[in-house]
Amino acid sequence: MKKVLKMLGAGAVVVALVIASIVIYRLMSGYEPVPSTVRGPGTALDEPRVIDLYFADADGRRLALEAREVMVQGVEESVLQSVSELLAGPRKKNLSATLPEGVGVRSVYFRDGIAYVDLTSNLSSNHPGGSWAELLTVYSIINTITENFAEVARVQILIGGRERETLAGHIDISRPLPGRVQLLAGDWR
Amino acid sequence: MRHFFVVTLLVVSVFLSGSSMNAWAVTTINLENISGSGKRAGSLKVIDGRIDIGSIVSAFSLRTSVDIMGDRLDLVGDGGSCRLLLGSPLVLSRGLFAVLTEPFDTVNGNMSVPLDFLTKGLPSVIGKSVVFDQQKQSLLMGPEGSGSFKGVSPDKLDRYASFIQRDQFEPYTREESSYGGLRVVVLDPGHGGRSDGARGGTGTLEKNLVLSVSQKLKNMLEEDLGVKVVLTRTADYYVGLKERTAIANNNRADLFLSIHANAAFRKEVRGYETYYLSFSASDLEASQLAQIENRALGVEGDARETPLLEAILWDMAQLEFINESGKLSAHIQEALVESLKGRDRGVRQAPLAVLMGARMPATLVEIGFISNPAQEITLNRDSHQNSIARALVDAIVDYNRNLIPGEAMENRP
Numbered sequence: 001m002k003k004v005l006k007m008l009g010a011g012a013v014v015v016a017l018v019i020a021s022i023v024i025y026r027l028m029s030g031y032e033p034v035p036s037t038v039r040g041p042g043t044a045l046d047e048p049r050v051i052d053l054y055f056a057d058a059d060g061r062r063l064a065l066e067a068r069e070v071m072v073q074g075v076e077e078s079v080l081q082s083v084s085e086l087l088a089g090p091r092k093k094n095l096s097a098t099l100p101e102g103v104g105v106r107s108v109y110f111r112d113g114i115a116y117v118d119l120t121s122n123l124s125s126n127h128p129g130g131s132w133a134e135l136l137t138v139y140s141i142i143n144t145i146t147e148n149f150a151e152v153a154r155v156q157i158l159i160g161g162r163e164r165e166t167l168a169g170h171i172d173i174s175r176p177l178p179g180r181v182q183l184l185a186g187d188w189r
Numbered sequence: 190m191r192h193f194f195v196v197t198l199l200v201v202s203v204f205l206s207g208s209s210m211n212a213w214a215v216t217t218i219n220l221e222n223i224s225g226s227g228k229r230a231g232s233l234k235v236i237d238g239r240i241d242i243g244s245i246v247s248a249f250s251l252r253t254s255v256d257i258m259g260d261r262l263d264l265v266g267d268g269g270s271c272r273l274l275l276g277s278p279l280v281l282s283r284g285l286f287a288v289l290t291e292p293f294d295t296v297n298g299n300m301s302v303p304l305d306f307l308t309k310g311l312p313s314v315i316g317k318s319v320v321f322d323q324q325k326q327s328l329l330m331g332p333e334g335s336g337s338f339k340g341v342s343p344d345k346l347d348r349y350a351s352f353i354q355r356d357q358f359e360p361y362t363r364e365e366s367s368y369g370g371l372r373v374v375v376l377d378p379g380h381g382g383r384s385d386g387a388r389g390g391t392g393t394l395e396k397n398l399v400l401s402v403s404q405k406l407k408n409m410l411e412e413d414l415g416v417k418v419v420l421t422r423t424a425d426y427y428v429g430l431k432e433r434t435a436i437a438n439n440n441r442a443d444l445f446l447s448i449h450a451n452a453a454f455r456k457e458v459r460g461y462e463t464y465y466l467s468f469s470a471s472d473l474e475a476s477q478l479a480q481i482e483n484r485a486l487g488v489e490g491d492a493r494e495t496p497l498l499e500a501i502l503w504d505m506a507q508l509e510f511i512n513e514s515g516k517l518s519a520h521i522q523e524a525l526v527e528s529l530k531g532r533d534r535g536v537r538q539a540p541l542a543v544l545m546g547a548r549m550p551a552t553l554v555e556i557g558f559i560s561n562p563a564q565e566i567t568l569n570r571d572s573h574q575n576s577i578a579r580a581l582v583d584a585i586v587d588y589n590r591n592l593i594p595g596e597a598m599e600n601r602p
């Protein structure tokens with residue numbers, strides 16, 4: 001029995017070491033920065049296209065659309081432009097913004113059906129917090145991309161060039177998320 | 190050393206099965222060789238859903254070795270070896286890790302592993318594939334050389350932080366339930382330390398508010414229901430999201446309730462919201478595979494990639510309890526709206542990081558918008574905080590009353 005007790009005690013030590021090594025490993029394995037989108041030379045001219053931006057309704061219970069014309073060319077450029085429009089906020093008076101002011105898009109990267117959208121780190125620091133505000137932010141970005149660009153199945157939000165667990169402590173953004181179009185109808189289940 | 194260890198194991202298990210046998214469900218699993226005659230090749234002792242390590246060692250004639258610290262057990266067989274760490278759910282073999290549903294541990298003095306060790310760790314030791322036939326309670330073993338280890342490389346391990354973190358672990362004692370099937374409730378006051386959470390117009394911080402409400406709720410639950418209540422934090426310090434889930438899992442909580450205060454982009458927004466975890470269609474699809482593997486201690490997969498599978502199992506831990514989580518959320522939302530006469534913003538589902546991996550019914554409640562000036566004022570009132578806590582106690586009582594008897598226990602991992 002003594003042995004068992006000793007084993008339990010030592011177990012805690014080794015588990016602490018395991019945790020430490022995981023932390024060290026995490027620190028050592030650097031994040032691969034997302035390459036910024038650069039328009040290739042010799043590509044065709046921009047084309048105007050109407051896209052639906054996903055903001056919140058005045059009541060704050062569902063997502064609501066605002067149509068806007070953007071000049072599009074390729075998935076990455078188009079996503080970048082759409083998110084920039086989203087960041088600028090709604091023009092319709094009865095709609096509410098879903099992102100804090102002053103946030104910018106660092107870069108957009110598209111691969112294997114996933115759009116990686118890298119936003120400036122003030123998205124986290126300026127965010128009001130709360131599950132509700134965070135849900136709005138996350139799904140207005142994701143829906144705006146997945147519902148306008150069929151090529152994109154899921155969206156991974158990055159902040160300040162890094163993968164984050166959450167924006168402000170609630171919604172998991174550590175992996176790519178699919179859109180939820182039913183949020184337009186206020187269906188949150 | 191080796192012999193001493195095996196003897197210790199056997200003595201410990203014999204001693205315990207004599208003393209506390211009646212409180213535990215003891216069954217056996219028969220062993221059968223697929224390639225051979227199919228006749229019984231021994232049996233394994235299963236105590237309350239876990240397998241006694243001693244019975245594995247003797248049934249498969251394994252050699253064991255324990256390191257100098259006494260907490261690392263190597264099992265060596267004809268097919269290879271694997272290593273277990275006391276208190277850890279990790280199995281190490283050939284530089285790769287697999288994650289068990291529960292740690293290798295001394296549960297009530299009995300050194301044991303969860304059932305999934307048989308399909309996750311054992312094949313690499315005996316060199317045979319292993320399939321568990323749940324109906325026959327038989328372990329079917331494939332031909333020599335068919336066993337392999339399906340592990341993940343160490344860099345994938347951070348996904349399992351919450352399985353590994355053991356600081357708050359309290360040894361599992363199966364006491365009689367204190368309040369109709371409820372023994373342990375884990376309350377999670379949101380944010381803390383560097384994470385302030387939402388901030389009200391007059392400077393109210395979510396982290397302070399929710400800690401105050403959680404402490405009131407803890408007192409009420411302990412006094413009124415006599416259940417054990419564990420807080421994931423008891424003061425203003427930072428606790429990681431996975432760590433919070435780990436505290437609930439390690440305490441074998443029957444309920445996990447994360448308490449937050451809400452915020453919106455518009456000041457006018459006010460009311461109550463209750464959340465439980467959502468799963469996307471692709472999550473569910475992937476989890477079907479994982480569940481087959483997990484529940485039936487599955488078929489030795491060929492094409493299936495274990496790293497992916499393990500990740501899914503972790504992400505999907507809450508899926509098993511999702512109906513209960515939905516019911517609990519509904520009771521909480523109803524209690525808040527009715528007793529506090531607030532605006533009902535509904536029960537919602539979302540991919541909430543703190544609920545992922547919780548192996549019990551789990552809910553996140555938003556007790557009001559501190560971004561709304563009027564609600565910020567009320568939330569600061571001691572009497573209002575007491576009313577919120579009281580409503581949450583009522584919700585837990587209602588939820589518990591409406592459970593089909595035995596349902597909560599059956600759903601335990």
Ligand SMILES: [Zn+2]
Nearest residue numbers: 379386449450
């Ligand atoms: Zn919060």
